Amino acid sequence: MRAGLGAGGLGLGIAMLYMSAFVLIPLASVVAKAVSSGLGKFWDSIDNALAIRALVITMSASLIVAAIGAVMGTLVAWILVRDTFKGKRFVGTLIDLPFALPTIVAGLTLIALYGPNSPVGIDLAFTRGAVIVALLFVTLPFVVRSVQPVLIELDREVEEAAASLGASNTTTFRRIVLPALRPAIFSGAALAFARSIGEFGSLALIAGKVQIASLVIYADIENGSPQAAAALSVMLMLVALVVLFILRTIGARVGH
Amino acid sequence: MAISRRTTLSLRAVALLYLTLLLLLPVAVVFWRTFEHGAGTAWSFMTTPAAISALWLTILLAVIAVPLNTIFGVGAAMVLVRGKTPRAGKAILDALIDLPFVVSPVIVGLALILVYGQGGWFGHAFTSHGIQIIYAVPGMVIATVFVSLPFVVREVAPVLAEVGDEQEQAAATLGASPWQTFWRVTLPSIRWGVAYGVVLTTARALGEIGAVLVVSSNVAGSTLTLPLLIFQRDEQVGGQVTTSVYAAATELAVLSIGVLLLMTMFGSRTKEAR
Numbered sequence: 001m002r003a004g005l006g007a008g009g010l011g012l013g014i015a016m017l018y019m020s021a022f023v024l025i026p027l028a029s030v031v032a033k034a035v036s037s038g039l040g041k042f043w044d045s046i047d048n049a050l051a052i053r054a055l056v057i058t059m060s061a062s063l064i065v066a067a068i069g070a071v072m073g074t075l076v077a078w079i080l081v082r083d084t085f086k087g088k089r090f091v092g093t094l095i096d097l098p099f100a101l102p103t104i105v106a107g108l109t110l111i112a113l114y115g116p117n118s119p120v121g122i123d124l125a126f127t128r129g130a131v132i133v134a135l136l137f138v139t140l141p142f143v144v145r146s147v148q149p150v151l152i153e154l155d156r157e158v159e160e161a162a163a164s165l166g167a168s169n170t171t172t173f174r175r176i177v178l179p180a181l182r183p184a185i186f187s188g189a190a191l192a193f194a195r196s197i198g199e200f201g202s203l204a205l206i207a208g209k210v211q212i213a214s215l216v217i218y219a220d221i222e223n224g225s226p227q228a229a230a231a232l233s234v235m236l237m238l239v240a241l242v243v244l245f246i247l248r249t250i251g252a253r254v255g256h
Numbered sequence: 257m258a259i260s261r262r263t264t265l266s267l268r269a270v271a272l273l274y275l276t277l278l279l280l281l282p283v284a285v286v287f288w289r290t291f292e293h294g295a296g297t298a299w300s301f302m303t304t305p306a307a308i309s310a311l312w313l314t315i316l317l318a319v320i321a322v323p324l325n326t327i328f329g330v331g332a333a334m335v336l337v338r339g340k341t342p343r344a345g346k347a348i349l350d351a352l353i354d355l356p357f358v359v360s361p362v363i364v365g366l367a368l369i370l371v372y373g374q375g376g377w378f379g380h381a382f383t384s385h386g387i388q389i390i391y392a393v394p395g396m397v398i399a400t401v402f403v404s405l406p407f408v409v410r411e412v413a414p415v416l417a418e419v420g421d422e423q424e425q426a427a428a429t430l431g432a433s434p435w436q437t438f439w440r441v442t443l444p445s446i447r448w449g450v451a452y453g454v455v456l457t458t459a460r461a462l463g464e465i466g467a468v469l470v471v472s473s474n475v476a477g478s479t480l481t482l483p484l485l486i487f488q489r490d491e492q493v494g495g496q497v498t499t500s501v502y503a504a505a506t507e508l509a510v511l512s513i514g515v516l517l518l519m520t521m522f523g524s525r526t527k528e529a530r
Contacts, residue, residue: 011335026367102463109282198360200466233363240358
């Protein structure tokens with residue numbers, strides 16, 4: 001048989017070339033800039049109150065978002081699969097909204113409802129609360145879309161068997177349903193976490209003085225200190241890559 | 257599980273309330289704020305020369321980035337799924353493709369400045385020929401390509417694995433060339449995956465702000481996209497969001513919600529095809 005398209009090494013070479021031009025070379029330049037004045041300078045850029053604060057705030061906000069997103073995303077996936085009600089198709093479409101809506105508009109929608117001049121009298125603008133709500137908005141589809149297909153495939157006979165053997169709903173959920181969903185919940189939450197770590201668009205208008213890492217990097221670039229920006233970027237990418245690695249490991253284990 | 261009516265209803269109520277407060281109401285309020293002072297006021301803010309130029313630039317970036325990433329995406333998916341090259345090579349490519357998903361957009365902007373900007377790695381090579389990349393449209397195009405790169409690969413690769421290569425082998429046995437096999441057999445079977453990937457890529461390209469903001473000179477009428485226009489108008493009014501900001505947001509939202517509708521259409525067809 002003749003080799004099909006993409007079968008040879010040429011395809012791989014072209015793909016790697018494209019990746020290098022657009023992604024790898026630029027990212028390498030960030031790492032190079034971060035250590036351009038020596039590792040000592042790199043550590044000085046990271047080991048100061050502002051940078052550490054930015055990393056801690058970003059990580060903790062992302063963890064909170066991943067945790068809330070895991071619970072609420074699973075609940076939303078549950079009603080989309082197991083419940084029937086009027087307008088379910090509309091709700092199913094609504095879930096994709098954060099993927100389609102530009103992130104700056106997402107941030108703006110939250111100021112409109114939960115900012116100054118709020119029609120409901122709640123003003124979260126420029127607080128950590130606003131950051132968390134914005135991140136929940138943009139990461140909503142991750143857990144829902146990862147749990148939903150698993151829930152559809154789940155064998156309900158096992159649940160019925162558990163119930164007929166006298167298990168309560170809570171026990172059945174905890175012992176039968178949750179273990180089956182756990183990998184999907186975990187990988188969805190990890191994606192939400194990775195996305196939150198680097199998020200900029202939805203926070204640009206509403207974070208105010210909350211020192212989110214991506215906003216600190218942006219300020220550093222604007223103030224003409226690319227070395228400081230690069231150093232914080234490298235730390236942020238390391239955190240994100242560790243999350244991605246964990247995610248892929250779990251994904252591989254689920255595949256077996 | 258036999259779930260009581262009460263539990264079902266309360267689970268449903270909590271989930272729907274969450275979605276209403278997080279998604280539906282905020283979006284509705286933006287539309288309301290846009291037309292608060294009449295449709296005429298909103299329309300005039302959407303059709304200023306700066307807004308029209310921003311709309312066209314936004315579309316231009318998507319029109320360049322989407323085809324590039326579609327061709328790359330289908331090709332890379334073929335390499336990953338059908339390729340007979342060493343596993344290690346494929347594994348590296350597979351891992352690298354996700355990078356744009358985990359790198360913050362502002363880091364992308366910074367990276368492009370460090371490569372193509374003044375004093376950057378290749379900055380001099382371009383500026384000496386009179387080509388400006390950073391703080392100009394070319395840099396914004398590269399930024400858009402970067403952030404929207406993985407979508408097509410990630411949508412097409414699983415579909416390609418799912419359909420298998422038996423039909424392709426049959427076509428080859430019957431004497432079809434690799435190109436014929438690709439166009440007549442492979443592409444038709446993955447078309448909904450490609451379409452969904454294209455829509456996701458487009459949505460991201462239209463809405464990108466962080467990466468594009470850093471490499472744009474932010475001059476109204478030449479290097480502002482709609483997301484940047486929203487950002488700039490918001491800065492001008494000092495965070496006291498006004499109709500001008502909401503009108504630009506609505507303009508962009510209408511564009512992207514059009515994309516969402518396409519997305520659900522293609523999404524449901526992809527599921528049927530599977």
